[in-house]
Amino acid sequence: MKASDSSELRDLALRLVSQTLTASDPAPVVRNCIKWISNGIEVCGRGFSARNIAVIAIGKAAPRLIDGALESVEATRALAVIPRGWVRPKSSNVEVIESTHPLPSSLSIKAAEEIIELSRTLSKGDLALILISGGGSALVELPKPPLTIDDLVELNRLMLNSGMSISEINTVRKHVSMVKGGQLAQYFIKRGIRVIGLYVSDVPGDDPSLIASGPTVPDKSSFSDAVGFLKARGIWGNLPGRVKVFLEDGVRGVIPETPKRLRVMNKVILTNVDVLKSLRVRLSELGIRSIILTSRLEGEAREVGKALASIALDSLRRGLLIKRGVVLAGGEPTVTVRGNGKGGRTMELAAAFAKSVSKEGPVALLALATDGIDGNTDAAGAYADYTTESRAMGIGLSIDDALIRNDTYTLFKALNDVIITGPTGTQVNTVVAMLINTKITH
Numbered sequence: 242m243k244a245s246d247s248s249e250l251r252d253l254a255l256r257l258v259s260q261t262l263t264a265s266d267p268a269p270v271v272r273n274c275i276k277w278i279s280n281g282i283e284v285c286g287r288g289f290s291a292r293n294i295a296v297i298a299i300g301k302a303a304p305r306l307i308d309g310a311l312e313s314v315e316a317t318r319a320l321a322v323i324p325r326g327w328v329r330p331k332s333s334n335v336e337v338i339e340s341t342h343p344l345p346s347s348l349s350i351k352a353a354e355e356i357i358e359l360s361r362t363l364s365k366g367d368l369a370l371i372l373i374s375g376g377g378s379a380l381v382e383l384p385k386p387p388l389t390i391d392d393l394v395e396l397n398r399l400m401l402n403s404g405m406s407i408s409e410i411n412t413v414r415k416h417v418s419m420v421k422g423g424q425l426a427q428y429f430i431k432r433g434i435r436v437i438g439l440y441v442s443d444v445p446g447d448d449p450s451l452i453a454s455g456p457t458v459p460d461k462s463s464f465s466d467a468v469g470f471l472k473a474r475g476i477w478g479n480l481p482g483r484v485k486v487f488l489e490d491g492v493r494g495v496i497p498e499t500p501k502r503l504r505v506m507n508k509v510i511l512t513n514v515d516v517l518k519s520l521r522v523r524l525s526e527l528g529i530r531s532i533i534l535t536s537r538l539e540g541e542a543r544e545v546g547k548a549l550a551s552i553a554l555d556s557l558r559r560g561l562l563i564k565r566g567v568v569l570a571g572g573e574p575t576v577t578v579r580g581n582g583k584g585g586r587t588m589e590l591a592a593a594f595a596k597s598v599s600k601e602g603p604v605a606l607l608a609l610a611t612d613g614i615d616g617n618t619d620a621a622g623a624y625a626d627y628t629t630e631s632r633a634m635g636i637g638l639s640i641d642d643a644l645i646r647n648d649t650y651t652l653f654k655a656l657n658d659v660i661i662t663g664p665t666g667t668q669v670n671t672v673v674a675m676l677i678n679t680k681i682t683h
Contacts, residue, residue, distance in 0.1 A: 247628045249680035250605035253529075253567075254624050257520065257607055257674050258660055264519035265611040265669040267302050267441045267511045268309030271372065274439065274510055275313035281368070282314060284437050285508050291368035291435070293317040297356060299381055300374030300453050301342075301612045301668035302441045304330045310372060311335070317367075318359055322352045322380050328666035340380040343401060344394050349382035353420050356381065357428050365433030371425070375443030375612065375668035377453025378411060383419040385487070385496070392481045393417060399476045404577035406539055407444050409470040411454040412462045415499050416491055417484065422450070422460035422499035430504065438507040443612075443670045445537040445572045447512045458507050460499035464491030512536065513571035513670040516611070520569055520674070529679055530566035538572025538673065542586040543644055545574045546593030546606075553594075553604040553675045568675040576616070582648020585616020587671055588623045588659075592649045595629035596640045602627055605676040613665040618650045620659040622671075632656055 276283040281290035295318040298307035303321040311319060311332045319335045324342040338355055340348040363369065384393050396417065400410045415422030426436045438457030440449045450458040468488050471477045477485070490496050514536040524531040534552070538545050552568065555561045562568060574586045587608035594606045605626035613621045630640055636655060643652040653659045 247603070247605070247626055250603060250626055250676045251624060253676055253680060254605055254607040254674065258609060258662065260520060260523045261516060261609055261611065261672050262662065262665055264516040265665070265667045266305055267374070267667055268305040270511045271306055271309040271439060272312045275310060277313065284370070284439070284506070285510070287506060289368055289435060289437070291366065293363060293367040294370060295359060295363055295367070296370045296372070297359065298322070298372040299456070300377035300441070301327070302374030302666065303372065304328045304666040306372040306374060306441065307335055308332050310370065314370065318362065320355065320359060322377070324376060324380065326664070328664050342376050342379045344397050345379045345382040345390060346394070347390060349380055350390060352381045353383040356425065360428045360432060360434065363429070363432065363434045367434050369429045369434050369436050371436060371438050371457050373438055373453045373456060374441040375453060375670070377456065378414050378421065381420055381425070381456070385417055385419050388417055388483060388487055392484050395481050396484050399479055402578040403474045403476050404541060404575050405470065405474050406575060407573050408448070408451050409474070411451045412470060413467040414454045415460055415462065416464050416467045416488065418454070420456055421454035423455060423458050423503050424499065425456035426503055426505050427500060436505045438505055440507065440509045441667065441669060442509050442512040443573065443668045445539050447509050449507050449509050452509070457503070457505050459501050459503045461501070463498060464488055464496070468492055511669060513672070516669050516672055517569045517571055520672070524567055530563060531569055532563055532566070534568050534570040536571045538570055538574055538671070540574060542574035542576050542589035543593035546590040547597050549590070549606065549673065549675060550594045550597030553598060553606070553677060554601055556677045557602050557604050563677055565678045567679060568677065570673045570675070571670055573670050576647065578647055580646035580648060582643070582646040583616070583618050583651060584647050584649035585610065585618055585620070587615045588620065588649035588653055589644065589647070590673070591623040591625040592640050592644055592652060595625035598627045599630035600627060603678045607660070607674045609660060609672045611665060611670060611672060612668040613662040616650070619661060620650060620653070621662040622660045623649070623653040624658045624660065629656065629658070
């Protein structure tokens, strides 16, 4: 194996970072979706007449969503809820509320109350264009009485560290909130205001009812589903007592269920698979063959990394998927936190991949969180290849130890293989590119 093999794989992987972020930008997508018409606007081919239009963007993609929308819409009010320290909208007439992520706080309640108050400034026949993206579950919150924000913080902390999938977590979130699972839309609908929800998906399968817990989408899940997920993951016994009583009351029908029907137009306008398709086009322009494996990676990140490694090695040795080229995938693996190190899902996935392909030949992997933030770090992801383990051992580090301590950031940082993008202003889930014995040809 030549050192040049690793260098060429790395060069291609790093080039794909900027291509991924360009493809993940929702601004041009929402801008192209919305058009002015004589007495209102057309949204994704459907016309709406309205005297006043409010544009509300929530989540990690809120800055780019609202910038794109305001290029097409003359809004009466424009409001964006973003994480603290996040990329801000470029449009000067946007009211910006900074909130917290991944755990809710009093700022999340303030954001919810501001949106509800905005609904009171609109009249019957007006239009609310609500732009939703990942991160919104924590950024906008209003606990159902008698629950408190402290109850919800502890509930979310336990869920996020348990290895629960995003669909499971958001099912629970919808049943302890007054704004999730279609309930935010109800504040507008009750005043005769029409609601349009446009979604950027960060969930495998792209179900809008699960994106930011679907604040404008009817909810198919139940209190029984929420309780079942918490018990199956073994964290029911650790929940605050008030949360357990509340959810049990919901199962018994004492507390009303989330709305099951709503008169709202909801549409997902950008997904992980859209990004993968765009990358495939770009790779073709570079003279590189590629295939899309899936956009629905789920499960423990380290196990996903091992599975991807087996695919890469079978491709390299037997050409089962692709003999030479790039295998693209995406989704949202999870991490069960047991150590006290620094890391996240993309770096755990990359570390497990590196361990499995060590010294096997010219294969590599780029794992990138499109929001620019992986776990509790400043990294967006990591690069790993068949030389990662030997290079780590050469400086006294161990992949196994990094995984045990959930400290993969320290590992990749020392190898100069972390990917730093800073907050991107979007969120279209994790993107993975497996490079199989390939290089840029032109």
